[in-house]
Amino acid sequence: xxxxxxxxxxxxxSKNGILELDIISNSNYSNEIPIGDSATSLFEVEVSDxxxxxxxxxxxxxxxxxxxxxxxxxxxxxxxxGELQSFIIKLKFVDGTSFETTTSSVRILK
Numbered sequence: 001x002x003x004x005x006x007x008x009x010x011x012x013x014s015k016n017g018i019l020e021l022d023i024i025s026n027s028n029y030s031n032e033i034p035i036g037d038s039a040t041s042l043f044e045v046e047v048s049d050x051x052x053x054x055x056x057x058x059x060x061x062x063x064x065x066x067x068x069x070x071x072x073x074x075x076x077x078x079x080x081x082g083e084l085q086s087f088i089i090k091l092k093f094v095d096g097t098s099f100e101t102t103t104s105s106v107r108i109l110k
Contacts, residue, residue: 017062017094021045021054023072024088026102030079039087046071062094074108081110 025039033039045057047070052060057070078085084105092098 016065016097018058018065018091019062019094020090020092021058022090022092023054024090026086026088026105027083028079029085042075044073044075046073077110078108082107 021040022038023040023043025033025035025037028034029037029039029042033042040054043054045052045054047057047061051073072089085108086105087103088100089103090098090100
């Protein structure tokens with residue numbers, strides 16, 4: 001997507017901005033975050049050697065972005081360690097394009 005929407009090929013990044021990043025729990029993560037609830041508050045975003053809150057990430061890259069990947073960093077362990085956890089990641093762009101994926105299940109220990 002980046003290569004097709006560059007201001008100048010490969011220079012300034014995409015003309016499309018990031019509208020929303022949402023992370024949904026596929027398991028009972030805690031009493032506050034049951035199956036199907038938003039778990040976005042549990043994560044930070046690592047992009048271009050910066051650590052940002054999800055809100056900062058969406059604000060900074062609302063107009064355009066010039067990176068090819070980012071990482072989600074979990075901030076806290078689940079209420080009950082040892083249960084398999086997975087998340088649905090939804091990324092929506094300003095032009096209406098959206099992507100969704102489900103993470104692999106992992107066992108997060110306390």
